[in-house]
Amino acid sequence: MSLFLRLLFRNKLAGLGAVVLGVIVLLALLTPILPLHPPNATNTASRFLRPLSEGHLLGTDHLGRDLLSRLLWGTRLSLAVGFAAALVAGLVGAAIGVMAGYFGGRTDNVTMRGVDMLMAFPYILLALAIVAVLGPGLLNALIAVAVVNIPFFARNIRGVTVGIAHREFIDAAKLAGMGHTRILLTEVVPNIVPVVVIAMSTTIGWMILETAGLSFLGLGSQPPQADLGSMLGEARSALITAPHTSIVPGVMILLIVMSVNLLGDGIRDALDPRLRSGALARPMATTRVERAQTPAPKGEGLLSIDELETQFHVGPRVYKAVNKVSLELRPGECLGLIGESGSGKSVTALSVMGLVASPPGVITGGAVRLEGQDLIGAPYEVLRSLRGRKVAYIFQDPLATLHPLYRIGDQLTEAIRVHEPVSHAEAHRRAVRLLEDVRIPNAAARINAFPHELSGGMRQRVGIAMALANDPDIIIADEPTTALDVTVQAQILALLDDLRRSRSLAILFIMHDFGVVGQLCDRVAVMYGGRIVEAGPTAEVLAAPAHPYTKRLISCVPELGGGRRVLAAIPGLPPAVDRLPDGCAFAPRCDKAQPDCRRGEIELEGRARKVRCLYPEGAS
Amino acid sequence: MGGYILKRLLSAIPVLLGITVIVFLIMAMIPGDPATAILGSYATPENVARLNRHLGLDEPLWRQYFIWLGNLMQGDFGRSFALNRPVLDEILDRFSATLILAGTAFVLCALMGILAGVISAARQYGLADKAITFVVILGISVPSFFLGMMMILLFAVQLRWFPVSGMYSIWGGGDLPDLIRHLTMPALALSVVATGVIARLSRGAMLEVLRQDFIRTARAKGVHERRVIWGHALRAAMVSIIPVLGIQAGFVLSGAVYIEMVFQWPGVGRMLVDAILKRDILLVQGGVVFIAACYVGFNIVVDVAQAWLDPRIKT
Numbered sequence: 001m002s003l004f005l006r007l008l009f010r011n012k013l014a015g016l017g018a019v020v021l022g023v024i025v026l027l028a029l030l031t032p033i034l035p036l037h038p039p040n041a042t043n044t045a046s047r048f049l050r051p052l053s054e055g056h057l058l059g060t061d062h063l064g065r066d067l068l069s070r071l072l073w074g075t076r077l078s079l080a081v082g083f084a085a086a087l088v089a090g091l092v093g094a095a096i097g098v099m100a101g102y103f104g105g106r107t108d109n110v111t112m113r114g115v116d117m118l119m120a121f122p123y124i125l126l127a128l129a130i131v132a133v134l135g136p137g138l139l140n141a142l143i144a145v146a147v148v149n150i151p152f153f154a155r156n157i158r159g160v161t162v163g164i165a166h167r168e169f170i171d172a173a174k175l176a177g178m179g180h181t182r183i184l185l186t187e188v189v190p191n192i193v194p195v196v197v198i199a200m201s202t203t204i205g206w207m208i209l210e211t212a213g214l215s216f217l218g219l220g221s222q223p224p225q226a227d228l229g230s231m232l233g234e235a236r237s238a239l240i241t242a243p244h245t246s247i248v249p250g251v252m253i254l255l256i257v258m259s260v261n262l263l264g265d266g267i268r269d270a271l272d273p274r275l276r277s278g279a280l281a282r283p284m285a286t287t288r289v290e291r292a293q294t295p296a297p298k299g300e301g302l303l304s305i306d307e308l309e310t311q312f313h314v315g316p317r318v319y320k321a322v323n324k325v326s327l328e329l330r331p332g333e334c335l336g337l338i339g340e341s342g343s344g345k346s347v348t349a350l351s352v353m354g355l356v357a358s359p360p361g362v363i364t365g366g367a368v369r370l371e372g373q374d375l376i377g378a379p380y381e382v383l384r385s386l387r388g389r390k391v392a393y394i395f396q397d398p399l400a401t402l403h404p405l406y407r408i409g410d411q412l413t414e415a416i417r418v419h420e421p422v423s424h425a426e427a428h429r430r431a432v433r434l435l436e437d438v439r440i441p442n443a444a445a446r447i448n449a450f451p452h453e454l455s456g457g458m459r460q461r462v463g464i465a466m467a468l469a470n471d472p473d474i475i476i477a478d479e480p481t482t483a484l485d486v487t488v489q490a491q492i493l494a495l496l497d498d499l500r501r502s503r504s505l506a507i508l509f510i511m512h513d514f515g516v517v518g519q520l521c522d523r524v525a526v527m528y529g530g531r532i533v534e535a536g537p538t539a540e541v542l543a544a545p546a547h548p549y550t551k552r553l554i555s556c557v558p559e560l561g562g563g564r565r566v567l568a569a570i571p572g573l574p575p576a577v578d579r580l581p582d583g584c585a586f587a588p589r590c591d592k593a594q595p596d597c598r599r600g601e602i603e604l605e606g607r608a609r610k611v612r613c614l615y616p617e618g619a620s
Numbered sequence: 621m622g623g624y625i626l627k628r629l630l631s632a633i634p635v636l637l638g639i640t641v642i643v644f645l646i647m648a649m650i651p652g653d654p655a656t657a658i659l660g661s662y663a664t665p666e667n668v669a670r671l672n673r674h675l676g677l678d679e680p681l682w683r684q685y686f687i688w689l690g691n692l693m694q695g696d697f698g699r700s701f702a703l704n705r706p707v708l709d710e711i712l713d714r715f716s717a718t719l720i721l722a723g724t725a726f727v728l729c730a731l732m733g734i735l736a737g738v739i740s741a742a743r744q745y746g747l748a749d750k751a752i753t754f755v756v757i758l759g760i761s762v763p764s765f766f767l768g769m770m771m772i773l774l775f776a777v778q779l780r781w782f783p784v785s786g787m788y789s790i791w792g793g794g795d796l797p798d799l800i801r802h803l804t805m806p807a808l809a810l811s812v813v814a815t816g817v818i819a820r821l822s823r824g825a826m827l828e829v830l831r832q833d834f835i836r837t838a839r840a841k842g843v844h845e846r847r848v849i850w851g852h853a854l855r856a857a858m859v860s861i862i863p864v865l866g867i868q869a870g871f872v873l874s875g876a877v878y879i880e881m882v883f884q885w886p887g888v889g890r891m892l893v894d895a896i897l898k899r900d901i902l903l904v905q906g907g908v909v910f911i912a913a914c915y916v917g918f919n920i921v922v923d924v925a926q927a928w929l930d931p932r933i934k935t
């Protein structure tokens with residue numbers, strides 16, 4: 001609760017709304033004991049007095065009645081009516097929703113059809129029809145507004161109830177022989193109440209607005225009694241000669257409804273867990289860079305990553321996803337980057353072109369050099385012109401990574417045309433050829449398909465074709481086969497290997513196990529807890545892993561025809577990168593760990609074969 | 621696509637029937653005896669009975685409903701006793717004015733709302749986003765009739781940019797520029813609330829879409845950020861914005877009642893309020909059924925637009 005209040009008041013506007021609404025409600029409550037003129041006492045001698053007149057702070061209306069007094073009494077009435085309408089709509093709607101949701105079947109069907117019918121009416125129209133039947137009057141306006149809002153509550157609460165009605169504790173209560181009434185009252189209703197209260201708090205502003213509207217039309221409160229809406233309605237004829245009689249009640253309605261809305265928004269936001277975690281932030285066009293110093297270039301090669309540090313800043317927490325990672329990729333080479341999920345391998349790959357979601361991602365150090373040019377902190381336009389043209393990506397799940405509403409042909413031609421000003425026809429021709437290159441049969445027809453019309457393997461071929469569109473030097477493939485069937489996996493891998501050789505592509509291949517490394521990669525690097533723990537030529541690492549983690553990771557891979565070997569899962573969980581332990585991050589899961597493994601910094605040592613371990617395998 | 625449209629049209633039939641049932645039942649709940657209301661309290665019982673028989677009110681309720689429905693289908697909405705003319709004629713006379721007002725307001729709120737929502741999302745937590753968010757909450761909190769009155773004070777009385785009220789000038793008006801001058805303020809006032817709601821939902825939809833993987837793919841291809849936002853993201857967000865447009869169309873259509881009162885616009889809304897105050901029940905009944913039917917028709921258009929935009933919907 002205190003967390004809720006803190007979140008609520010962190011939102012300054014919601015706090016302001018709470019204060020304004022509090023003052024208005026207090027004034028409305030105190031109205032009967034305040035020293036005011038009687039609200040209905042007419043005095044034709046002092047009609048239309050301006051505000052700040054002697055004895056009349058806000059002036060008088062067309063019958064010489066004191067506006068301040070009428071305003072406060074009107075506010076009292078409007079608040080009461082709005083609140084009552086919300087209460088009635090909430091209670092009746094919730095009751096209907098609970099019944100429909102709990103009993104389901106026929107009851108549900110019939111009720112919800114009725115609710116749908118009511119929702120087929122334009123809102124205010126239905127209220128007008130009801131007032132037409134009941135006749136003008138404040139109580140009738142209240143009923144009309146409440147009835148019109150019942151479907152909204154019924155529908156919401158039904159949804160929540162359906163969710164609850166199928167939970168275990170309801171089944172348990174039924175088995176215990178409890179009757180429906182008792183289950184509803186003791187098990188269902190207590191779970192519904194918060195939802196109803198929140199829905200009411202967000203709709204009460206509407207209710208006030210709508211009853212004011214009906215009163216404004218002359219269908220609500222009848223003279224001499226006046227709520228804010230009918231004050232405005234009566235003042236309309238004198239709008240031009242005495243505008244203050246309209247402005248006073250109008251501004252009050254605005255203040256009430258606005259403060260209710262601000263407060264309601266604040267409550268809703270404070271209860272939304274996604275907002276709390278910052279998950280609703282939208283990623284920017286490039287990753288944010290906050291780099292203190294640039295490391296001197298030391299690696300050569302086409303792409304060299306030097307001491308890259310990428311972090312996620314979520315509230316007060318700092319997740320060190322990539323922690324001083326250095327890699328280099330030579331022309332035409334395939335480098336495998338291996339690690340469990342959460343080891344930082346994808347973040348490393350996305351950092352290259354500034355594609356890490358930001359917020360919350362921040363690149364805090366290191367350099368990424370493409371042919372000697374540092375890309376970290378490069379201007380957006382520089383990065384954009386390199387993306388797809390020099391360095392292209394293939395992502396994991398092609399259903400999520402292709403635009404669902406564009407034809408694949410359009411997505412391919414777009415990839416070409418953002419970097420090269422070719423005609424539509426030429427781009428189309430090239431797109432067909434690309435699809436043929438990735439061995440999509442019947443490419444000329446498939447090019448008009450939408451992603452959902454293709455199989456998973458075909459979609460990934462489209463993803464690869466898109467990466468090839470501008471003949472890049474480097475392809476970064478982020479687990480491109482993980483979402484696919486095993487047979488399709490093999491085809492895609494074979495395709496990538498062919499393309500690499502025929503086009504002399506350099507590939508940074510990211511994967512979560514050693515399963516396919518041997519087929520494809522010249523060298524591998526193993527990541528754990530945001531760091532490289534071992535690197536070297538593939539054959540050597542596979543034959544004699546030096547880091548205990550690498551060894552365990554290799555022994556996780558089943559071997560075809562390998563006989564009855566026990567597949568050893570690694571005990572424990574990968575480390576949380578916001579609370580990394582001192583020393584070796586793997587030490588807590590390592591059966592060879594010594595006390596000094598948990599102290600100080602352990603360096604990555606060696607030249608062609610590198611390992612970050614005090615007691616590497618094989619060395620005794 | 622043609623099949624889908626047909627299917628959608630057929631599914632509207634039960635909804636339309638449901639609407640007539642609800643309207644009929646609401647109207648049947650009117651207390652008192654219509655014949656007495658028409659003839660006055662001095663009428664003889666024989667006259668009342670004769671009129672009841674003449675109006676078909678001595679029939680059972682369900683028969684009355686089917687007679688009424690049969691008449692509706694033949695375009696006979698009954699006769700307004702206050703205006704002494706057929707209800708449908710009166711509605712049709714007034715409806716074009718409401719359609720011009722509500723249609724313009726709807727186009728305005730759709731354009732401005734989506735524009736504001738996209739800018740707001742693209743600049744999340746920036747100055748533009750904060751400004752738009754504040755204006756939006758102001759917009760959805762202000763009663764449209766009060767806003768209309770304030771616009772009259774400022775733009776018609778003080779600045780004299782626009783006429784105070786009405787649809788055409790009494791002298792020498794009647795052409796399109798004259799209509800536009802009269803239309804500007806009421807259409808704006810009517811669109812404000814819906815603009816706010818659409819802006820708010822568009823912002824949310826855009827933020828949701830901008831976190832999707834295919835946006836990252838577009839950026840990884842080197843697509844310009846402007847095109848990522850206004851092309852890739854907006855196109856995908858439209859799938860959730862379109863249904864909101866459908867709902868808001870209903871609010872605009874029925875909210876026209878207030879605006880027509882404030883600006884003396886000769887539309888159906890004002891006719892309805894007058895009819896309610898005069899207890900001209902047949903006119904209310906006909907007007908409500910007519911507008912609700914129009915709204916159902918518009919929702920079919922929205923659904924078809926949705927299916928056209930999203931190829932994943934089975935047509």
